[in-house]
Amino acid sequence: MGRRIGIKDVAAAAGVSATTVSHILNEVEGKRVNPETRQRVLETARELGYAPNGLARGLRLKRSNTIGFVSDQIATTPHAGRIILGAQEEAAKHDLLLLMLNTGGDPELERKEIDLLLQRQVDGVLYASMYHRVVEMPEQLRSVPTVLLDARSNDPGVPSVVPDEVLGGRTAVRELLSHGHRRIGFINNVDDIPATHGRLEGYLRALAEAGLAEDPRLVVTETADAAGGYRAALRLLQAAERPTALFCFADRMAMGVYRAAAELGMSIPADLSVIGFDNQELICDGLYPGLTTVALPHYEMGARAVVQLLALTGAQDQGTGPAAQEMLPCPLVARASVVSPPRL
Amino acid sequence: MGRRIGIKDVAAAAGVSATTVSHILNEVEGKRVNPETRQRVLETARELGYAPNGLARGLRLKRSNTIGFVSDQIATTPHAGRIILGAQEEAAKHDLLLLMLNTGGDPELERKEIDLLLQRQVDGVLYASMYHRVVEMPEQLRSVPTVLLDARSNDPGVPSVVPDEVLGGRTAVRELLSHGHRRIGFINNVDDIPATHGRLEGYLRALAEAGLAEDPRLVVTETADAAGGYRAALRLLQAAERPTALFCFADRMAMGVYRAAAELGMSIPADLSVIGFDNQELICDGLYPGLTTVALPHYEMGARAVVQLLALTGAQDQGTGPAAQEMLPCPLVARASVVSPPRL
Known part of the structure; x- marks a missing residue:
């Protein structure tokens, strides 16, 4: 267990050269490959559990397809799971993964951890609070698209999603x-x-x-x-x-x-x-x-924050993109504790 | 907001060449740089929020410094936060970040999402359940170091951390x-x-x-x-x-x-x-x-699973490393609901 399957392994198992495997797996254009060979290589790669190198691809495309998820105190709230899930499922729709960080509210740790995130070339950051509050966005995050999640800034230029x-x-x-x-x-x-x-x-x-x-x-x-x-x-x-x-x-x-x-x-x-x-x-x-x-609306806030982040990234390409401070409705959940008042 | 700070930006702001900045920031050996210039460049990089390219570094070192965290149903449990936090804080001690995935228990989605993770060249995977159960580890994970978290396998070769x-x-x-x-x-x-x-x-x-x-x-x-x-x-x-x-x-x-x-x-x-x-x-x-x-012991299980994963990675280099099926104690938390029995 544990060794990563590489192009050479696929080549050996399929009985072709590493170059051929590389052409097929990287879909290099202009290279003629026998369809049966292609089929065999793809099947072999799948069977062996070969995974293309996402780091190399990210470097080529200048994006990592990851979103940083920075939270203050994830452990002390039972809501954390739903916020994370909402963000994660919306991100997955766009083939984005979440890189998680928890700062515990410690500014020095936060600075160090955000540095780590930025080094991973995240495409954007969700800065999440575990209860609705007003925050100041860390300076470091001004160089990368950022949306506040269950938090908002007094600076109207900072996009956010909070409950109404x-x-x-x-x-x-x-x-x-x-x-x-x-x-x-x-x-x-x-x-x-x-x-x-x-x-x-x-x-x-x-x-x-x-x-x-x-x-x-x-x-x-x-x-x-x-x-x-x-x-x-x-x-x-x-x-x-x-x-x-x-x-x-x-x-x-x-x-x-x-x-x-x-x-x-x-x-x-x-x-x-x-x-x-x-x-x-x-x-x-x-x-x-x-x-x-x-x-x-924890799940919904997580999902909407990702949507806003994507809009922000897209808008930037066109040089526009006003920040939205979005408020989501809190729905009624009826159980059995409300009836008409007693007759006095 | 949103443009990433590059070496050219640091060079312009510090009044030196991009090559000089590159030598300083990448700590290239054998290049003589004036200590004052080095100091100015480092300060400028810090002020501008320059972050080195972690993707390029990961490619060079053949590791991504990320751990995949695959969970089944993160949203439906109030324990999720503490498991994640334990894993995250232990990972942070080793400059590792967590890439989060939630499968909702759907095998087809799980297969697709684990593919995504492997493409990101994660150094290892935590396969986490939100309550203690017996699972079968997905085939795809056999090519990468994996530890089961709050779950165990009937295969004694698969390492795991569960409560006792x-x-x-x-x-x-x-x-x-x-x-x-x-x-x-x-x-x-x-x-x-x-x-x-x-x-x-x-x-x-x-x-x-x-x-x-x-x-x-x-x-x-x-x-x-x-x-x-x-x-x-x-x-x-x-x-x-x-x-x-x-x-x-x-x-x-x-x-x-x-x-x-x-x-x-x-x-x-x-x-x-x-x-x-x-x-x-x-x-x-x-x-x-x-x-x-x-x-x-949710926090502790998260942390121990990361420790096991690191041991697994280290052990592999030496060609050894028996898998551990670890059980953690569940401590008593005394409040006010237990006293001596009434005298009958």
Whole structure:
């Protein structure tokens, strides 16, 4: 195992010269080769597992057919797989492969690793964050087409793909409104990130569209985990005029809401409707009843970022190509935690 | 944005000839260059973001410094990130990058994609499964060093890295035994995979070591999700002589156990100790009380597979190198769901 099959091996096995094999495998024009010989050489090459030298080809074509995928903290998120898969499958449609790098958010390591990527002559780079945030693109990447993935820059010249947080928040609240809820609480995250501000804006917009006034007592911010959701729900559900439905910033927080409701003797969804955000299937399918939520478009963001990168490369050839800061919708995923409010 | 910086650009900016830049950047020996000029050229190259041509270098050295990472279903598991990260960080120590491919388990796509990888002259391949299983290594990979990751072959000549399921099951049950439990139930998975058989064997071994007889009424198999765990727990906890502790095949199943216990008015851990498997942090940290569990060594498997691959490449040069089928331990992660059994 392990020795790479070369042209000489194919030649020996097919009983022809290495030159003949080379002509056939490299499809050199103007060389006359007996069709049977050609067939035999191609079959032999296939049987032996011969693979043409992609490095030499890349050097000839001045491109490597690879895309660099630089991510900050791939390991700490269950979303990583879907982002990578979306990018990978879209890239594969164009015979492109992904070269993966993880920087762990360390700027010095990032600089060194991006150098490595550029040495491999990648055709472009996806600079991916594992949650939606505002980033500064590393200087080094200005010499190669780059798209930010689940991140955006304050520089409008840098193309990016992010989820539409405002629309996502609005989608969640409209689902509750459509079931007749009017007192809808929002358990938001304390962190100063685009998702926090965007989902709050979506919540307020949906209320306004339904002609409902904002009630500050219905919005509580907490840490974005089950313990935070638990604490927030205890506050909201023990208030004088308690909400009939809760929109949670994250599915993790909704887990704590389920615990609080159980302790208070409230049944979900009969006494309280709950909607989450993220579509973390481990949580949403594991909770009982299943948690209705809004999905982050991870697969789609990965795929769209590759499409943008290809457009950027193509546009450059024509000397044009305005950068796009693209926002993708977050779809509703209905399970069993939202019904009409109880009759009071 | 997007044009690659070449030697000519560096030469123009530094005010020297392209030949001088080439000598300095490629560290050509026997060429005398003024140290100040060398310094200026190196700084200019750095400022402009010049990257040497890795393709040309790879062709010269007959290696690409890349490892192919072929996975079956990267998107459907929250573990993917940690496996990839472990492989990536170990690879980076050796200036190797990962080329990622996902086959989705489709053999035809897999064949085509592995061809693509071999064309890129990868130095070796990690063939990764997203859960521990027995696989047949694709024929094409016999021509390149390959290590199976979270998978193993029935062919002992194929190197692999997998979790030690038996030891993991034993670790979980010993934790319960050490707290004084003697009636320990096991909620196992119905699927015919190594984890199912290994964890059962670990459970039985730990009991035998403690001098406890096997009681078939204490082992229930169910689907490996929260609903399965719920059904199994209802059966075990409503039996005449109910267990004081439950070992669950998966954290997902433990989620259902928590629900069953709450419905039966049992408190975890006071009335029932629970231990899971997988260390799915979303679940283990989200449940209340936090779920004690056994972790799968995903990061470590990724890293060890790269180490094995490098050893394989090195060993080949010396014409030796027995394949290793390596098993890594699954460590206990203690949270708050295991205490001493209630006094009866």
